[in-house]
Amino acid sequence: MLEIEGLSVMHGATRAVTGLSLSVASGEVVALIGANGAGKSSVLNAVIGLAGTTQGEIRAAGHTLAGLSPQRRARLGIGYVPEGRRVFAGMTAEENLFVACRAGARQRRDRAAAMYELFPQLGERRHAAAWQLSGGEQQMLAIARALMSEPGLLLVDEPTLGLAPALLQTVTAALRRIAAEGAAVLLAEQNARAALAACDRALVMRLGRVESEGTAQSLAGDERLLALMMGG
Numbered sequence: 001m002l003e004i005e006g007l008s009v010m011h012g013a014t015r016a017v018t019g020l021s022l023s024v025a026s027g028e029v030v031a032l033i034g035a036n037g038a039g040k041s042s043v044l045n046a047v048i049g050l051a052g053t054t055q056g057e058i059r060a061a062g063h064t065l066a067g068l069s070p071q072r073r074a075r076l077g078i079g080y081v082p083e084g085r086r087v088f089a090g091m092t093a094e095e096n097l098f099v100a101c102r103a104g105a106r107q108r109r110d111r112a113a114a115m116y117e118l119f120p121q122l123g124e125r126r127h128a129a130a131w132q133l134s135g136g137e138q139q140m141l142a143i144a145r146a147l148m149s150e151p152g153l154l155l156v157d158e159p160t161l162g163l164a165p166a167l168l169q170t171v172t173a174a175l176r177r178i179a180a181e182g183a184a185v186l187l188a189e190q191n192a193r194a195a196l197a198a199c200d201r202a203l204v205m206r207l208g209r210v211e212s213e214g215t216a217q218s219l220a221g222d223e224r225l226l227a228l229m230m231g232g
Contacts, residue, residue: 001184006056034205040188079151089131115144136167
C-alpha cells in the first residue's frame, strides 16, 4: 500500500528527514519510533502532502503522489490522524464522523456503527459534544473519523500521547484490528513500548535518519535501542 524511497524533507533551511525508505503492506502496522524532533511526523506529513520541500519518491496503492494535493491523496484512500486529535469541538462525536464520510446517509450510519463496534465507549458518547469527551475518547474519535472513508492506508501521529494505560491498550488494540481487517497502518510514536505492542515492524529514527529497523519482537529485546527510542 505504501512505498517510500529516498525521502528527504526540508522545513525552510532545516532538514527534518534524510534518505528514508520504507514500505507498508496491507494488513501490516509499521511504526516510526523516536524522541520528539526525530522526524517521524515529517514522514507522515510528506505522505499526506502537508510537509515542506521533499525529495524522493512516495507511492500509495500504485500511485505516485508527487504534485498531488492532500485532498487528492485522501481520495486515493489515505486516512490521516493528526497529532493532538484536532476533532471538531463544537460538533457531537457522531457529527464528527458523518462529516468525514462522502457516502450517502445509510452508508454513513453503517460506517458509524462499525466505529462504535471498534470503540464501544465512543458509541456511548456519540451525542456528546467533542469538547466534552476525555482525551482518550477524543483520540478514539480522531481515529474513527479517519476510518469513515474506509482508507486502505492509515497514517496515525502520536496516538498514545497523554493517554492513561487502560486507554492506551484500547487504542493499540484497535490499530492491530484495523490492520487485521486489511488496512496498512503507518504509526509515528514516541512511546516505544506502546508502539512495539501495536506494530509488526519498526524503524527507529534519530535526527531525521533511521538508526535501526526490525521486527517488533527483535527491537523489544534490545535495551540499547529502547534507550535510543526514548531519546537516550
